[in-house]
Amino acid sequence: MSPFWTLLARDLKLAARSGGGAALALSFFALVATLVPLGVGADLKLLSRIAGGILWVGAVLAALLSLDRLFQGDFEDGSLELIALSPLPLEMTALAKIAAHWLSTGAALTLLSPLLALLFNLAPYPTLVLFLSLLIGTPAVSAVGAIGASLTLSLKRGGLILPLIILPLLAPVVIFGAGAVAAVMDGFSPNGGLGLLAAFSLAAVLLSPFAAAASVRLNLGS
């Protein structure tokens, strides 16, 4: 196995064994999706109307829960120094960590979303668009989150600052993702929203490893 896959496999193993990543994110997502209909009431039209926005915001906040540990654990126990000295460039290290975070959190949230859409009385086609939008958009959440996680690496209680840094950057993802679902409900094509979401996600996944690696490098030298 190459160093990239070795790191990816280890991070997935750690996520599965520590139980704090996917399980916590999924529970949070499910709780948000359960509480909103209780708060809004039994107006099915209203619920299906706001489903896209609520589920997208819920997914982003759920993914945030484990983002602060993306580099932090390795930084604190000295693993990050050893990874930095390996043949794997730090940019590829960041990409492996983004991929592991997405597979353990974003993908799991995406798979759960059709079930939670039932609570909002969302019709099958908008549910499919919600699923697709999360599938396309959640990699951007992990990628942009990696920048925030690397910036707050050496800060005490950096996890509290992390949402303040990355949530504004994730506004386009929520707008395009929820917008695609809303477009379908209004009888329009979701392609525009999904296309913009894909473009944003692609750009985030391609560019964020460079930013995150630069920030990790600075933190290792501090």
Add this chain to the structure above:
Amino acid sequence: MISSLTAEKLACARGERKLFEQLSFRVTAGQALAVEGANGAGKTSLLRMLAGFLSPAAGRIVLKIGDAQSDDAEERGRQVGWLGHHDGLKPQLTVREQLTFYAGLYAKPADAAVLDQVGLGRQADLPCRYLSAGQKRRLALARLLVSQRSLWLLDEPFAALDTAGQQLVAQLMARHCGAGGIIIAATHEPLGLSNESLKL
């Protein structure tokens, strides 16, 4: 294999405070250098500088491999076997998994016999959270061996080890130098082998 590592007029500052300046030394293949000094003198900072984590405030570090020489920090980092203050171990992984991970990361074969060498053969399937501080240090030594790097930078290599563990470290260091490797170790204790020393 590295022929030599040369530090030329290095300076290190942490914030406003100058830790050292005009520091020069040369270590050749098969040599060990003990870096000594009081707490806060800059021993760890010097090792981090040599590993490429920290940039020197002045001066340069030149690594000679065969006839080629380079002062590129990343290139130097690819030659470094690092044993820092922290052991880089995950409590959720077993001893064997930990070693296999680092072998894969450094693109080297995971030689299980290394665990026997450091006295952890019987703990191979034990999660790292159950290891004592000394056993964790031994596993970090196993990781160092698996990385097969020729420039060892060791920060307090005897920390947390019992007498047998300290003898093991001395043996491993002697073997590494005997094979033409270079060791630079920050330590308060004698390395247990014939070495140069540098006082900060």
